[in-house]
Amino acid sequence: MDPRALILTIRTHWLKLAITTFATSSLGIGMALTTPDTFQAEARVFVSVSSAAQPGSSVYSGAQFAMSQVASYAELATTPAVLGRAGKRIGVVIDPSTIHAVPNVDTVIIGIDASAGSPIEAAAKANAVAAEMVTYIPTVETRLID
Numbered sequence: 001m002d003p004r005a006l007i008l009t010i011r012t013h014w015l016k017l018a019i020t021t022f023a024t025s026s027l028g029i030g031m032a033l034t035t036p037d038t039f040q041a042e043a044r045v046f047v048s049v050s051s052a053a054q055p056g057s058s059v060y061s062g063a064q065f066a067m068s069q070v071a072s073y074a075e076l077a078t079t080p081a082v083l084g085r086a087g088k089r090i091g092v093v094i095d096p097s098t099i100h101a102v103p104n105v106d107t108v109i110i111g112i113d114a115s116a117g118s119p120i121e122a123a124a125k126a127n128a129v130a131a132e133m134v135t136y137i138p139t140v141e142t143r144l145i146d
Helices: 005-034 061-078 080-090 119-146
Strands: 039-046 098-101 109-116
Touching: 039 119, 061 098, 061 109, 061 119, 080 119, 098 119, 109 119
Parallel strands: none
Antiparallel strands: 039 109, 098 109
16 A cells, blocks of 8 residues: 555544544553552462471471372362461451462472452461461371371
């Protein structure tokens, strides 16, 4: 298309172009202004096995056991038992959809991600869930051993 044809097309359809540009810009600005802010925070939990818990076992077998349990422990992060205790710890009800626990591949670390409307609340949720995991997991393991 040569420049003269392009200018003629723009002159002919300038109103459609202006309305489309205005409408899409207004829609984008409206969505940006009405979407609530969401902040995320992460806490990490290191999983280890006490050698006293398994007499006669080696450090290596304890590490292997911990690594095999990490995925299961990550699932516990969003259970009512953990979220209920964590919510009591910080004084709010924690919605399970705002917490995601992800086991880091080939490690004994669980990443706990929390989202909220403020950075302080997101950090409080992540830290509370991590703290409750530290106290809850041994009770589950103790029940399994007994």
